[in-house]
Amino acid sequence: MTSSTDITEGLTIAYQPMVDLQTGRPWAYEALLRPESASPSAWLAKARREGAGPVAEALAITLALRGGRPPGGALLAVNVSASALASDAVQRMLPRDLSGLILEITENELVLHGSSIQTHLDDLRGRGALIAVDDAGAGYASLRQVMLLRPDIIKLDRELVSGVHLDPAKVALIEALSRFAVRTGAMLCAEGIEHEDELATLADLDVPIGQGFYLARPHARWPTVAPMAALACREGLASALRHGDRPLGDHVQILQEALAARLSNCTSLADLNATLPQLQLLLQADGLSISRLEDPGGDPYLQTCAGSVWEDEPCYRVADYPTTGALLRTGDAAQVLRGDTGADEHELQLLHTNGLAALMMIPLRACGQAVGLLEVFSSEDRPWTRQQLTLARTVAHHLATLLRHLPAHAQARAVGHSGHPRLTTLRALPAIAANDTTGKA
Structure with missing residues (x-):
């Protein structure tokens, strides 16, 4: 079996902010694997083929924790697969006190039965951890993960986020996931935000947390939020607070x-x-x-x-x-x-x-x-x-x-012998069109 030294050789960690879309400040930082000679998914796949998957994930978590606590009281999110989370290797690597830590369950494998992993999740929550599920909205399997794991944080798949300001179907699905999150006590985090219009739409949909290149790129030491993105967050909130200044959309x-x-x-x-x-x-x-x-x-x-x-x-x-x-x-x-x-x-x-x-x-x-x-x-x-x-x-x-307070119409109706206005027995279709604002006071 490959040794732990071989596994971690050339492996580094980069951190990317998960940003509060109302204030523009980092709410958490996700620790991302950065292997020297392969993509993160390829590196993990190789470790699993060699029978060292849980050990590799445990060592990656250890490297992430060595960076210390994020600045400003932000949380730290580390990625782990469902099977590795229950392994002895990962359990030994995790500190007893998990306050301030988010354990993000990746989509590398599906959880088919929630009862066994739920026991581990309950224990981890009891020690202070928050549980996140990755790639929600990517398909039925990912939604089933959300229902089984009942996460504290639901991360929206980047394909669902991309171009959301141009796609009413994506807006509708995010609205549905937002209602689900509210009812289950979870919060949404949108991944892959790359444009200001996406940010504005997600904020208007009450997605509280966002992540993506428009906000900040990953960096070896705690990167700051891009100034223009932070300003867009703050101005969006200010616009929502101003009376009569809310943009009129189809939400x-x-x-x-x-x-x-x-x-x-x-x-x-x-x-x-x-x-x-x-x-x-x-x-x-x-x-x-x-x-x-x-x-x-x-x-x-x-x-x-x-x-x-x-x-x-x-x-x-x-x-x-x-x-x-x-x-x-x-x-x-x-x-x-x-x-x-x-x-x-x-x-x-x-x-x-x-x-x-x-x-x-x-x-x-x-x-x-x-x-x-x-x-x-x-x-x-x-x-x-x-x-x-x-x-x-x-x-x-x-x-x-x-x-009750508007004045009556100024034009008098013809009045019949009974003293009532001229009455008809069949009403006409309102003739005003959807884009016609004619009307007489």
Whole structure:
């Protein structure tokens, strides 16, 4: 068998910062193998072929620990495979007190059964170590590793990070992993950040830690974070803190915050109409209608105040639409699908006439009373998701308060003999386009 001296000959360690993406300061340093004549993976593969895998990994950890504690109270991360972690060689090399140490489980081999290694992980955590899993998001196997090992730190695969600012699918997967991390008490670390746009997007997705050449390259002695990258981190946080200065993107939380800010500053119905493009984007809708409930004590009717060209949008009696009336009384939401033969025939006729396929209705309530209705339209015959329903309810809360304070539309409606505005029995499709902000105050 190859001796330990042969194994470590020409082997050095380089350190790369894992950076706090809010402050731009090193949160930890990862110790990286730097063999003289082979890549790290080739060096480890050779050691394993010669039956010295655990010994090689144990000696690499020893070299990393000889560098001492990182500056500024940062943590130190060392790499180790799952099988080597349980070996006597690695266990003997690890100090009793593991405070400040991150043990990063590499993807060199898959953990097929979590019970045995979990015993070792519990012991290591009890001694102060944090457990990280590498390359999360690289495939089902890596996600299974995350579920089995329940790490304290989930490191996102560099392929998932690369170009994330240009790929909504990557954003969606990182959002899902972020929710998983929050629910399991873990934190995310994005590997392979090479551009400022990637950094900005990841920070907006609440990925707390990042690593990559844009932030800092590996070095034999504790490298500092690149000044421009540290500045980008700090400016990103400052921008998020400034009122009204958040960039408007397609990330749900950013869009929701920006929309709430715009609604809180509406002073007219024209202002309300101007928020419709962002509202449609948030709810993934093809059309919207926001109506105010009038004359609730007599024969109530709904009058649209946003979501259409005003002159063409009719009022309509609540009594003519039983489903709408029930929602206003109970506060429940409802959806109507073109393919649902059991739905309210009046609502189905509305969809058919206007070439629509789905409608979601959210009552607007303030101080326990119905004040209006939010209607969300889709040209696809598909049910609304629970997330879209939750978002619509959140928006409805803002709209309900807003409608109570906005002035009524200045243009008077024609009034019939009954004293009510001219009422129609069929509503028209809101004519405003997603990028049209026309509206009359």
